Amino acid sequence: xxxxxxxxxxxxxxxxxxxxxxxxxxxxxxxxxxxxxxxxxxxxxxxxxxxxxxxxxxxxxxxxxxxxxxxxxxxxxxxxxxxxxxxxxxxxxxxxxxxxxxxxxxxxxxxxxxxxxxxxxxxxxxxxxxxxxxxxxxxxxxxxxxxxxxxxxxxxxxxxxxxxxxxxxxxxxxxxxxxxxxxxxxxxxxxxxxxxxxxxxxxxxxxxxxxxxxxxxxxxxxxxxxxxxxxxxxxxxxxxxxxxxxxxxxxxxxxxxxxxxxxxxxxxxxxxxxxxxxxxxxxxxxxxxxxxxxxxxxxxxxxxxxxxxxxxxxxxxxxxxxxxxxxxxxxxxxxxxxxxxxxxx
Amino acid sequence: xxxxxxxxxxxxxxxxxxxxxxxxxxxxxxxxxxxxxxxxxxxxxxxxxxxxxxxxxxxxxxxxxxxxxxxxxxxxxxxxxxxxxxxxxxxxxxxxxxxxxxxxxxxxxxxxxxxxxxxxxxxxxxxxxxxxxxxxxxxxxxxxxxxxxxxxxxxxxxxxxxxxxxxxxxxxxxxxxxxxxxxxxxxxxxxxxxxxxxxxxxxxxxxxxxxxxxxxxxxxxxxxxxxxxxxxxxxxxx
Numbered sequence: 001x002x003x004x005x006x007x008x009x010x011x012x013x014x015x016x017x018x019x020x021x022x023x024x025x026x027x028x029x030x031x032x033x034x035x036x037x038x039x040x041x042x043x044x045x046x047x048x049x050x051x052x053x054x055x056x057x058x059x060x061x062x063x064x065x066x067x068x069x070x071x072x073x074x075x076x077x078x079x080x081x082x083x084x085x086x087x088x089x090x091x092x093x094x095x096x097x098x099x100x101x102x103x104x105x106x107x108x109x110x111x112x113x114x115x116x117x118x119x120x121x122x123x124x125x126x127x128x129x130x131x132x133x134x135x136x137x138x139x140x141x142x143x144x145x146x147x148x149x150x151x152x153x154x155x156x157x158x159x160x161x162x163x164x165x166x167x168x169x170x171x172x173x174x175x176x177x178x179x180x181x182x183x184x185x186x187x188x189x190x191x192x193x194x195x196x197x198x199x200x201x202x203x204x205x206x207x208x209x210x211x212x213x214x215x216x217x218x219x220x221x222x223x224x225x226x227x228x229x230x231x232x233x234x235x236x237x238x239x240x241x242x243x244x245x246x247x248x249x250x251x252x253x254x255x256x257x258x259x260x261x262x263x264x265x266x267x268x269x270x271x272x273x274x275x276x277x278x279x280x281x282x283x284x285x286x287x288x289x290x291x292x293x294x295x296x297x298x299x300x301x302x303x304x305x306x307x308x309x310x311x312x313x314x315x316x317x318x319x320x321x322x323x324x325x326x327x328x329x330x331x332x333x334x335x336x337x338x339x340x341x342x343x344x345x
Numbered sequence: 346x347x348x349x350x351x352x353x354x355x356x357x358x359x360x361x362x363x364x365x366x367x368x369x370x371x372x373x374x375x376x377x378x379x380x381x382x383x384x385x386x387x388x389x390x391x392x393x394x395x396x397x398x399x400x401x402x403x404x405x406x407x408x409x410x411x412x413x414x415x416x417x418x419x420x421x422x423x424x425x426x427x428x429x430x431x432x433x434x435x436x437x438x439x440x441x442x443x444x445x446x447x448x449x450x451x452x453x454x455x456x457x458x459x460x461x462x463x464x465x466x467x468x469x470x471x472x473x474x475x476x477x478x479x480x481x482x483x484x485x486x487x488x489x490x491x492x493x494x495x496x497x498x499x500x501x502x503x504x505x506x507x508x509x510x511x512x513x514x515x516x517x518x519x520x521x522x523x524x525x526x527x528x529x530x531x532x533x534x535x536x537x538x539x540x541x542x543x544x545x546x547x548x549x550x551x552x553x554x555x556x557x558x559x560x561x562x563x564x565x566x567x568x569x570x571x572x573x574x575x576x577x578x579x580x581x582x583x
Contacts, residue, residue: 191451198448201437208397208435209495210423210452 008185016178020171029170031282033238036173038278039271040180041231042258046270047184048224049259051193053200054217055109058116059255061123062091062225064246066232068127068142071242074152076138079160080237087233088226095225099218106214108203120247127244147243154237173234177271180227184267187223196220250293257300263310272311348375349408350503350533351396356405358391365391367557368405373503378529380544380565381537383554384578389537390432390507392554396535397429397505398422410502424452428501428532432508434488438481442472442491445480449495466498470524486517493524504534510543522547545569553578 023032045059069090073083098119102112131144140148154169156162164172187193199206199213207213236242245251254277262273277296284292307314351373358366366388373379381389394400396407398419407415414422423429437445446466450459467473470490475483480491489509496504509525510518518540525547528534538544544551544565551568553560555577561568568574 191456194444195448195451198437198440198444201439202435204399204419204431205435205437205495206448207418207420208423208429208431209449209499210420212420 005185005189008189009182012178012181012185015181016174019174019177024170027279029167031279033170033173034235035275035278036170036177037231037234037238038258038274040177040234041228042255042262042270042274043177043180043184043267044224044227044231045255046259046262046264046267047188047227048220050264050266050270051188051200052196052217052220052224053203054221054224055113055256056116056221056224057113057252057256058118058120059224059228060247060251061116061120062095062228063232063235063251063255064120064123064127064242064244065091065094066229067236067242067246068148068232069229070233070236071148071151072137072140072142075140075148079152080154081157084154084230084233087236088229091229091232092222092226096218096222099221100214103214103217103221117249117252120252121249124244124247124249127247145244147241147245149241151236151240153240169237173238176230176234180230181267181271184227188267192216192219254296257296259310261299261303261310263312263314266310266312266316269310269312276311349373350375350410351535352408353392353396354406354408356392356395356407357403358388358395358400359403364557366395366402366554369557369559371552371559373533373535375533376529376531378525378534378536378547378549380548380551381535381554382539382541382544382551382568382578383560387554388557389554391557393505393507393535393537396422397427423499426499426502428496428499428504428528430492430496430504430506430509432511432537434485434492436480436488436492436495439479441477441479442483442494443467443476445491446472446494446498450498453499462498466494469527470494470497471520486513489513489517489521490524493521493528497524497528501528501532504528504532506534506536508538509536510538510540518543541569 019032019036027035041059041063044062045056048054048056066087070083070087073086074080077083098116102115107115127142128145130142131146133141135142135144142148152160154164154172156164188196195206195211195216199211199216203213232246235246255274258274258277259270260273261277262271263269277299281292281296284290284295303310309317349372351371353369353371356366356369356371357364369388369392371392381392383389391400395402396409398414398417398421401416405415406413409422409427410425412425414425419429437448440448443463447459447463450462450466454462467476470493472490472494475487480488483491493509506525509521513521522543525534525536536547548565550562551565552562553568553574560577561571561574563571
């Protein structure tokens with residue numbers, strides 16, 4: 001496990017280095033920042049769905065809650081350090097309550113997907129209806145469908161006037177993604193993560209082995225929501241406005257599509273799926289000939305039909321069948337030679 | 346063999362208007378190996394599900410290893426030291442044999458100890474050759490053995506086996522019998538089974554279920570020769 005963690009750490013550092021020094025040669029840091037944020041959001045669902053078997057249709061709810069929690073806290077506090085923490089805690093607490101209700105109520109599969117979707121739509125409807133002056137938390141007016149603009153964005157801890165923006169903000173997001181990736185790796189490679197995979201494979205058996213699957217699923221669901229909340233806060237800082245669209249149905253569906261296209265059961269797959277499809281969406285957004293939602297839908301259909309495992313698992317399979325096999329053969333070869341050598345005496 | 350490890354009082358389970366088990370009073374003693382038999386629909390599987398926590402009984406009481414477990418869930422009962430094997434092999438198909446057994450071992454032990462226990466079970470159950478194969482790719486008999494490995498690695502005090510010999514070859518059954526006898530040295534065992542040959546080879550005492558109630562409870566030879574049992578079990582009069 002330590003070897004594997006070391007390998008993943010080196011991989012993550014190299015990936016972030018490429019992202020910081022090579023990717024800006026082709027894509028602007030501003031666009032890359034949002035790709036990173038969406039990647040983190042996809043990773044949050046990829047972890048709970050791909051490794052824990054929890055299909056949450058409402059990951060956008062935690063993303064939106066994180067964004068709103070940050071903005072409301074930032075307006076009231078006047079700086080960003082504590083609001084970033086609140087942005088992680090609020091969705092996590094909300095998810096732990098929702099998760100406990102669902103998992104202890106023995107709700108699974110399609111019921112879980114429907115409930116999480118309904119919760120997202122309730123939040124969407126509610127936030128849209130908060131335009132009136134009575135919807136105010138401290139100094140922050142919720143603003144209804146217009147959302148909340150003009151709030152303190154990310155600053156250096158302890159110095160509210162030293163804003164982190166532009167390229168620096170891009171570097172900050174890239175490093176944060178690397179840290180979240182490593183934390184996710186650590187969780188998934190620990191006993192907790194391996195047990196979560198066991199639960200994904202066969203809940204009844206894991207229960208018969210003595211594991212309290214309800215508690216474990218609630219914890220995993222909460223961790224996923226905390227990561228989505230962090231992504232939400234980063235999004236709020238990038239967009240400098242939060243609107244109820246964060247809770248929209250299309251946002252929820254998109255996260256699921258990113259995971260399917262990138263590949264479930266991997267950590268890198270959802271990140272690549274989110275980055276690739278979001279980039280495509282931005283490029284398509286510059287023309288009016290084809291509706292980009294149509295293209296996203298078409299890509300999903302093609303992937304489900306042709307590459308149902310997604311990009312990263314398919315590449316893994318190809319690697320194992322080609323280069324991976326050669327490496328294994330190459331490693332075995334010297335041993336055979338030494339065996340064939342006759343004894344010197 | 347005087348210590349009672351499992352006891353039920355007037356255990357009743359109703360599904361809507363159907364009563365699957367009715368006022369079942371049952372006792373299992375430490376290190377005993379008991380077979381539950383009966384025709385289809387006799388209530389033995391429902392009884393098994395109730396005592397293993399997969400179903401909550403409508404009425405009655407279950408006492409297990411000194412605790413009242415009537416309303417306990419499966420994971421709470423398993424935590425008490427009860428190993429459960431279901432009728433259809435209930436394993437993690439997407440994981441390897443090693444990973445399956447490791448997950449079972451990890452519940453009670455820390456990681457290094459779980460690794461050691463897993464290695465030990467792989468050797469004891471002769472699963473070493475298939476340790477790194479995915480369970481979903483194994484034959485039925487091998488999957489049954491893997492599931493028995495999941496039960497054995499937890500060092501249970503009570504083992505509940507639902508049709509362990511179902512769909513297995515005679516060679517596999519022979520190996521299964523050996524494993525069950527080995528498990529029986531440290532645990533009391535209940536086996537729900539249909540295969541009479543297997544029952545005769547393994548059991549001492551047998552409990553016969555009929556229409557949700559216990560019809561007779563006696564030594565296997567006496568039960569087999571009992572005309573009432575033959576009548577209800579084979580569906581013909583002797």
